[in-house]
Amino acid sequence: xxxxxxxxxxxxxxxxxxxxxxxxxxxxxxxxxxxxxxxxxxxxxxxxxxxxxxxxxxxxxxxxxxxxx
Numbered sequence: 001x002x003x004x005x006x007x008x009x010x011x012x013x014x015x016x017x018x019x020x021x022x023x024x025x026x027x028x029x030x031x032x033x034x035x036x037x038x039x040x041x042x043x044x045x046x047x048x049x050x051x052x053x054x055x056x057x058x059x060x061x062x063x064x065x066x067x068x069x
Contacts, residue, residue, distance in 0.1 A: 021035035021036045021037040021039060022035065022036045023035060023036075024036050028043075031043040031044075037050065038050030042057070044057040044059075045057045045058045045059075
């Protein structure tokens with residue numbers, strides 16, 4: 001799916017760790033973006049991989065958040 005010069009490794013390959021795929025479609029109004037490796041990344045940090053696997057969102061426990069006065 002990736003068509004730029006130095007193509008990105010597939011989302012599920014070991015080489016993909018630490019490599020950021022390029023954004024090919026942004027839909028901030030709907031809360032998701034499509035990357036060149038076929039991964040859909042959601043605003044809550046969850047992902048839907050091209051093979052159908054789901055990566056759950058990384059959530060911070062509420063007690064760890066700091067509020068400004």
